[in-house]
Amino acid sequence: MxxxxxxxxxxxxxxxxxxxxxxxxxxxxxxxxxxxxxxxxxxxxxxxxxxxxxxxxxxxxxxxxxxxxxxxxxxxxxxxxxxxxxxxxxxxxxxxxxxxxxxxxxxxxxxxxxxxxxxxxxxxxxxxxxxxxxxxxxxxxxxxxxxxxxxxxxxxxxxxxxxxxxxxxFHPTYLNARKRAAAGEIGTITQVRASWHRNKSWRRPVAADATDRQINWRLYRDRSAGLMTELATHQLQVANWFMDALPTRVMGSGSICFWKDGREVYDHVALVFDYPGGRKTIYTSLLNNARYGCEEQIQGSKGTIEPELGRIYSEDPAAVPALAQMQCDVAEGKKRAVPIGGATWFPELPVRTPGSPLGWGEYxxxxxxxxxxxxxxxxxxELPGLLKEAYYASVASLLGEQAMDSGRALEWPRDLVSV
CATH class of the missing domain: 3.40.50.720 (NAD(P)-binding Rossmann-like Domain)
Incomplete structure (x- = not known):
C-alpha cells in the first residue's frame, strides 16, 4: 500500500x-x-x-x-x-x-x-x-x-x-498502520506513548441566556471526566487496539495546576497503563503547552509507528556510507565538520530518520x-468488534480517573459486561 x-x-x-x-x-x-x-x-x-x-x-x-x-x-x-x-x-x-x-x-x-x-x-x-x-x-x-x-x-x-x-x-492511515503492525513490521510492541497537549483554558464564553454548567459542562465533575473522557478515550482505544490486549491495571496523577478558574476537572494528567507481559501505555494530557500536540508513538522492537503523523520508522534504517555522504556533500557544495577525534561518549538523542509514509486520505x-x-x-x-473497542476504551478512561482520584494503582475490573 x-x-x-x-x-x-x-x-x-x-x-x-x-x-x-x-x-x-x-x-x-x-x-x-x-x-x-x-x-x-x-x-x-x-x-x-x-x-x-x-x-x-x-x-x-x-x-x-x-x-x-x-x-x-x-x-x-x-x-x-x-x-x-x-x-x-x-x-x-x-x-x-x-x-x-x-x-x-x-x-x-x-x-x-x-x-x-x-x-x-x-x-x-x-x-x-x-x-x-x-x-x-x-x-x-x-x-x-x-x-x-x-x-x-x-x-x-x-x-x-x-x-x-x-x-x-475508520481512518485509512490508522487501518494501514494497524495492518502493518499486525504483520510484524515493527516487531513486538512493548510500549505506546500517547499525548494530547493543548494551550487553551477549554473554557467558553457564556451568553446571558445560558449557564456556565450548560456551556462549560466539560469543566464539571458530575458532567465529565475532563481530559480523560473528552480526549484520552481516543488514544486509549488506539493503544488497546495496537497492543491487541486490555490493561491489567492503571496508576496515575492528576492536578489542577495552571487554570485556577473554579473548574472541577484536572487540567494536567499523567498515567501508566500496564498490559500483559509487562507492556505499557504512557499517557499525558495538559492544557497549557501545545508543543507536542496530539500524537501516539507505537513502539516495537523493530520500529515505531506514529499514525497521527502518518509515518513508520525502522529501528535499523539503511546507513549511508561516510564516503558516499561526503561525495554528495561535495557535489552539493555543503560544508560540515569532519569527525577526527573527540569525546568518547555522546548522548543518545532521538533518531531523526524520515521514515516512510502510511498514506493519507483527503476527507x-x-x-x-x-x-x-x-x-x-x-x-x-452492528459492525463486528467496533462496540467492544469503544466500551473498553471508555472503561480505561474512567478507571484512569479513579486511579488519579484515589492515588492508588487500580486493577482492571473483573465484573464488566461481556461484549
Whole structure:
C-alpha cells in the first residue's frame, strides 16, 4: 500500500480504501471495516435524528450530509442558539425539536445520533433504544463504568445497533498502520506513548441566556471526566487496539495546576497503563503547552509507528556510507565538520530518520464511520468488534480517573459486561 492508494477525494471508503487494505491481517485488525466494505450500496438513505447541535453536533451533521447512505431527518437541541445554527446546515423543512422525547415520539427516523454532554449519553441512549431506534453516540460512552455497561446490555437486549464515535477506527492511515503492525513490521510492541497537549483554558464564553454548567459542562465533575473522557478515550482505544490486549491495571496523577478558574476537572494528567507481559501505555494530557500536540508513538522492537503523523520508522534504517555522504556533500557544495577525534561518549538523542509514509486520505474519517453505521442499520447488525473497542476504551478512561482520584494503582475490573 502506498500514498497513491490514498489519493482520494470522494471516491469512497468502500470502493477504494478497504480494497487497498484487504489481505492478511485486515480482517483481524479491523473486522468492522471489512464488514462495512462488503456492504454500502445506494438506495434509501438511513434517516438520522441528531440530538445536540453544538460545535461537535454541527460537525457531525456536515459529515452525515456527505455520505451516500444516510441523511439528517431531524435535529434537536434544548439550547435555542445551537438549534438555530443546526437548522442553517440542513435542508429547509427538516423537523427540529427543543425536546428530545418529542423528536422520538414524532417518528420519521431510523436511528439517533447523540452529540450531547457526556452525562446525558446513557439516558438518551436508553430512551432511543426503548423507542425501537438504533443509536450512534459520541465518545466517551457514559459518565460511569456501570452506565457504559448498561448501554451495551440494553442495545444487545433490544437487538439494535449501538455504535460509538471512535473515528480513528475508520481512518485509512490508522487501518494501514494497524495492518502493518499486525504483520510484524515493527516487531513486538512493548510500549505506546500517547499525548494530547493543548494551550487553551477549554473554557467558553457564556451568553446571558445560558449557564456556565450548560456551556462549560466539560469543566464539571458530575458532567465529565475532563481530559480523560473528552480526549484520552481516543488514544486509549488506539493503544488497546495496537497492543491487541486490555490493561491489567492503571496508576496515575492528576492536578489542577495552571487554570485556577473554579473548574472541577484536572487540567494536567499523567498515567501508566500496564498490559500483559509487562507492556505499557504512557499517557499525558495538559492544557497549557501545545508543543507536542496530539500524537501516539507505537513502539516495537523493530520500529515505531506514529499514525497521527502518518509515518513508520525502522529501528535499523539503511546507513549511508561516510564516503558516499561526503561525495554528495561535495557535489552539493555543503560544508560540515569532519569527525577526527573527540569525546568518547555522546548522548543518545532521538533518531531523526524520515521514515516512510502510511498514506493519507483527503476527507474526514467521521464521514466514513457514518457510512459504516448506515450499513449496520440497514442490515440490523452492528459492525463486528467496533462496540467492544469503544466500551473498553471508555472503561480505561474512567478507571484512569479513579486511579488519579484515589492515588492508588487500580486493577482492571473483573465484573464488566461481556461484549
Amino acid at each position: 502506498n500514498e497513491r492508494d490514498f489519493d482520494l477525494t470522494r471516491r469512497g471508503f468502500l470502493d477504494r480504501v478497504l480494497a487497498a487494505s484487504t489481505g492478511v491481517g485486515m480482517a483481524a485488525a479491523a473486522p468492522w471495516a471489512s464488514a462495512a466494505a462488503a456492504g454500502i450500496q445506494r438506495g434509501d438513505r438511513v434517516r438520522l435524528g441528531v440530538v445536540g447541535t453544538g460545535d461537535r453536533g454541527r460537525a457531525l451533521i456536515q459529515n452525515i450530509l456527505k455520505t451516500k447512505n444516510c441523511t439528517v431527518a431531524a435535529i434537536c437541541d434544548s439550547y435555542a442558539p445551537h438549534l438555530a445554527r443546526g437548522r442553517a446546515l440542513v435542508p429547509a423543512g427538516t423537523p427540529s425539536f427543543a425536546d428530545y422525547r418529542a423528536m422520538l415520539d414524532a417518528r420519521g427516523i431510523d436511528a439517533v445520533v447523540i452529540a450531547t454532554p457526556l452525562d446525558l449519553h446513557a439516558s438518551q441512549t436508553f430512551m432511543a433504544l426503548d423507542a425501537g431506534l438504533h443509536v450512534w453516540c459520541e465518545k466517551a460512552m457514559a459518565r460511569t463504568i456501570a452506565d457504559c455497561g448498561g448501554m451495551v446490555s440494553r442495545a444487545r437486549a433490544a437487538r439494535k445497533v449501538l455504535q460509538i464515535g471512535h473515528q480513528r477506527m 474526514d474519517e467521521t464521514m466514513l464511520q457514518f457510512e459504516g453505521f448506515g450499513e449496520a442499520v440497514r442490515k440490523g447488525r
